[in-house]
Amino acid sequence: MSFRTVTTDGPLRLVVVGAGGMGRAWARTIQASADTELVGIADLSSAAAESAAEEIGVPGLALGSDAVELARRAGADAIVNATIPEAHHPVTTAALLAGIPVLGEKPVAASVAEGLSLTAAAEHTGELFMVSQSRRYHRSLHAAKRRLAPLGAVGIVAVDFYKAPHFGGFRDEMDSPLLLDMAIHQFDMARFLLDADPVSVSCEEYNPAWSWYAGDAAATAVFAMEGGARFVFNGSWCSPGFETSWNGSWRISAERGSVLWDGEGEPGADPDEDAAEAVDDPGQEIAGSLREFVAALRHGREPMGRVHANVMSLAMVEAATQSASQGRRVVIDDVLDRSYDAALATERDADVLAVMKAWSSVRDALSHKEERQ
Structure with a gap:
């Protein structure tokens, strides 16, 4: 499934x-790359946009409240959507x-149903x-994934995630702060390591007595994968002392050995066999x-994270929260089917609905996966 490439000369022109x-972090990253140019926020x-432009320090940066209007006015090739999750669907839909x-x-x-709408809009x-x-x-x-190659079939991927951040603000009041705001990273990394999508999940949430979060800040989830x-996720956002990295601490058990990764340094394998290929950065x-x-838009190269492939990571989050609240195993296809019905019922664009x-x-619609690393 192809997509339109960008053939303009010079750096890719982007509006954040x-x-x-997060938007300011993206703006700084765009400015630091020789392949991109920040042309608007x-x-x-308007005060937030002006403050961000002043902080980034780009003279004459175009500003506005409407992403599409600003992108056209600034001659942007693409946009980076760094809004809150509730705004992802309307902003991305309008741009596409x-x-x-x-x-x-x-x-x-903000939901799998909205993700399906965006998948159809992209198509x-x-x-x-x-x-x-x-x-x-x-x-x-990526090195950990390469180290798995000589070890045969993978049976267990387990990650421990233990942090104790005092964010303040909305996370402290969320019902499921760990699952909703953080766990999608580890869920998505497990899909990458296994080259597999989820089938079902059993999940339990809880909140230690000393937790400073209103909602459950700890969870254990066991996913059956294709x-x-x-895949076993065991995590907490209220566990001070001996904290893991933000990526978590991983153990991957395969037919002929195991790989360990602390989330930051080089992974280790036992037995220690060289992977077949070197790891690209x-x-x-x-x-x-x-x-x-940028590489995808310039050369038509299939990227990791294309919407079709990524929706499954959010489906893992929704399924885990449903399993925890209902106290039972949840089948991923049931989540997808209910989300599909909701997407059909709420879609306003006739062409997107037809897709x-x-x-x-x-x-099957989501099985268009990224090229494997």
Whole structure:
């Protein structure tokens, strides 16, 4: 499934939508790359956009409240959607329907249903919509995957995630702060390591007595994955002392050995056999996402995180929260089917609706996966 490439000369011209902390991080990353140029910042708050432009220090930077209008006025080739999750669907939909490619912050949208709508919008328009799952862009994660190659079939992927951040603000009041705001990173990394999608999940959430979060800040989830492997997530956002990295601490058990990775340094394997191929550097976090987005638009190269492939990572989050609240195992296809029905019922664009109605099944529609590393 192809998408439109960009053939303009010079650096890729980008507008950042959202002038908060993440939008400013994207703006700085765009400015630091020789392959991209920041040409505008859009935000509903003119004061926030002006403050971000002043902080970034780009003279004459175009500003505005409407992403599409600003992108056209500034001559942008694409937008980076760094808005809050609730705004991901309307902002990305408007851009795609206007013929503008989008690199979006995770999650793909606020719900799987909205993610399916965006998948269909990308198909209808032929524009690239890529989601930045930034923690896939770590050389040691790719090295861990290479170390698995000689070890045969993988049976268990397990990650421990223990941190104690005092964020303040909305995270402290969320019902499921760990699952909803953080776990998608580890869920997506497990899909990358296994080259497999989820089948079902059993999940329990809880909150230690000393937790400073209103909602459950700890969880254990066991996913059955395609091919029979299990992915076990064990995490907490209120565990001070001996904290793991933000990527977590990983153990991957395969037929002929295991791989360990602390989330930052070089992975180890036992037995220690050299992987068949050297590991290319994927770039680091959002800078890696940006580099891959540019390569995709310039050369038509299939990127990690294209919307079709990424929706499954959000489906893992929704399924885990449902399992925890209902106290039972949840089948991923049931989540997809309910989300599909919701997407059909709420879609306002007739052409996008027609694309969704033409799908033989949701899983088949999402099976257009990225080229494997």
